[in-house]
Amino acid sequence: xxxxxxxxxxxxxxxxxxxxxxxxxxxxxxxxxxxxxxxxxxxxxxxxxxxxxxxxxxxxxxxxxxxxxxxxxxxxxxxxxxxxxxxxxxxxxxxxxxxxxxxxxxxxxxxxxxxxxxxxxxxxxxxxxxxxxxxxxxxxxxxxxxxxxxxxxxxxxxxxxxxxxxxxxxxxxxxxxxxxxxxxxxxxxxxxxxxxxxxxxxxxxxxxxxxxxxxxxxxxxxxxxxxxxxxxxxxxxxxxxxxxxxxxxxxxxxxxxxxxxxxxxxxxxxxxxxxxxxxxxxxxxxxxxxxxxxxxxxxxxxxxxxxxxxxxxxxxxxxxxxxxxxxxx
Ligand code: ACO
Numbered sequence: 517x518x519x520x521x522x523x524x525x526x527x528x529x530x531x532x533x534x535x536x537x538x539x540x541x542x543x544x545x546x547x548x549x550x551x552x553x554x555x556x557x558x559x560x561x562x563x564x565x566x567x568x569x570x571x572x573x574x575x576x577x578x579x580x581x582x583x584x585x586x587x588x589x590x591x592x593x594x595x596x597x598x599x600x601x602x603x604x605x606x607x608x609x610x611x612x613x614x615x616x617x618x619x620x621x622x623x624x625x626x627x628x629x630x631x632x633x634x635x636x637x638x639x640x641x642x643x644x645x646x647x648x649x650x651x652x653x654x655x656x657x658x659x660x661x662x663x664x665x666x667x668x669x670x671x672x673x674x675x676x677x678x679x680x681x682x683x684x685x686x687x688x689x690x691x692x693x694x695x696x697x698x699x700x701x702x703x704x705x706x707x708x709x710x711x712x713x714x715x716x717x718x719x720x721x722x723x724x725x726x727x728x729x730x731x732x733x734x735x736x737x738x739x740x741x742x743x744x745x746x747x748x749x750x751x752x753x754x755x756x757x758x759x760x761x762x763x764x765x766x767x768x769x770x771x772x773x774x775x776x777x778x779x780x781x782x783x784x785x786x787x788x789x790x791x792x793x794x795x796x797x798x799x800x801x802x803x804x805x806x807x808x809x810x811x812x813x814x815x816x817x818x819x820x821x822x823x824x825x826x827x828x829x830x831x832x833x834x835x836x837x838x839x840x841x842x843x844x845x
Contacts, residue, residue, distance in 0.1 A: 525694035525702030526646040528845055529656070530589025533685040533813035534580035535566040535800070542678070549674040556678050561776025565681025565801030568664045573607045575616035577684035578662035581809070582617055585658065585686040593621040596688070598657040599628035600645050602637025602805035604834070605664045606630060609724050617660065626654075633710070634718070635772050635833025637661055637805030642689070642829070642841050643706035649691040660686040661805035668720055670732040679774070680733070681801035685809020698759060699844070701824065706841035707754040714743070718834040744774070745781045748830045751840040752786055755828065759842055763787045767845075768821055772831030773797035773807040782830070794820065804833065821845055 541564045542553035556562055568577065578601055586592060601614035614628035633640040638661035645657040662684035669677045694700030717739045722731020748771065756762055769788045771779050773796050783793050796811045803810060808829050815821040825845045832838035 520696035522693055523696045524650045524652060524691050525700050526649040526657070526689040527692045527702040528687055528843065529690040530585045530591065530688040531686070531809070531813050531816050532581045532584025532586070532588055533683070533810050534577050534584065535683045535810070536568040536572055536577065538567045538569060539564050540567050545678050548671060549677060551674045551678055559777070560679060561795070561797050562679065562801045563798045566683055567666045568682040572664070574603055574605050574662045574664045574684070575607045575613045575620065577664070577682065578613065578617045578660045578686070579620040581662065581684035581686040582621060582658055582660055585688050589688045591656070591688065593623040596623065596656050596658050597626035598645060598648055598654040599626070599660065600631055600641040600657060601628070601660045601662060602631045602633065602641040603662050604632060604634045604637065604720075604804055605667055613662070614660070633805075633833060633837040634835060635774060635802070635804045635807070636831040636837040636839050637833070638685070638808045639706070639829055639831045639839040639841055640708055640837065642703060643708055643839065645689050646703040646706060649689055652691070655691050657689045658686060659689055660684065661807070661809045663804040663806045665733070665802070665804055668730060668733050675737060676733055676735050679802050681803050683800055683803040683806040683810050685806050685813050687809060687812065698761065701844045704842045704844055705755050705758040706839065707751045707758070708837075708839040709747070709751060710835045710837045712835060714836040718836070741775070741778065743836065744778045744832050745785060747832050747836065747838040748782050748840070749785050751838055752828060752830055755840045755842045761826070761842065765826055766792055766828050767825035768792055768794055768815060768827045770794045770808055770811050770815065770827055770829050772833070773800060773811055774802040
């Protein structure tokens, strides 16, 4: 067997998150649409979600999460040369929300752009940043997932408006030389997929080039549910196969937080022990691209995720898009 060769790895150097102040529980929602705390908790596990204040935009949430990640890493914006912001709810049709964050951070060098893969956005952004960093073209990336889904919900549609929330999370990835083994810290592998035939199961019914409106989220919930477990477990199996690891090697499983039943069914299918699952869906609802970094930040803040731990992230979203990344923290 060939000896491992030193190689660049994208290592997590810092993490931050931000949730809007206003927290809305299921009882409050039941005063707006015909629903109940029982129905929402039983079907989804969601109890509360945060909703952005009037005038509070995706870039504002993202900037707060980014500032926290920089402070956590002991870095400043001067140390960053790449910003990738995953969002399906940008401040404007253009320019990219990432450039608004770049400006808010006082950063005039480097490059910033948005990435659109809906709920899979953060996994896609981590994978994309990793490819920039391991190529040697960039040194440190701010990878952000930020959303104000409350702005694209139809607040009269009980089948969707109870499921989502607003928030932002960010990590800093830094190119560092590793030994080329599984013991290296950093992104060890990532696997991305999409299949555009599923567009009508989960989409927004507006846009600049179609209706010239922003539109509202529409979802065939049962159809999405039917595909979700198979898709996310497929890409996790890909990650295990690429690294020669298995569910038992994981320290933490940090899935996209859409629905507790999807999370539990995916973990069970792969034999991931329940105590290894990080869940924030009950408190945040589905915050789309922000859900994984928000969950990662919560598990770092309370000391569950530690340096050297093996962490699997995965998500599935509109498109459909889906993906996984295995990270040695
Ligand atoms: N409160 C009360 N009743 C409701 C509500 C509600 N909020 N919403 C729907 N119902 C009713 C329906 O009208 C239906 O009533 P009927 O039987 O009289 O017609 C009944 O509840 C069952 O509806 P279903 O849609 O079949 O309920 P289901 O058990 O499938 O649960 C849910 C719905 C929670 C949306 C589920 O399908 C799900 O979680 N799907 C996956 C959604 C998801 O994870 N999406 C995120 C993907 S990521 C992204 O990219 C955004």
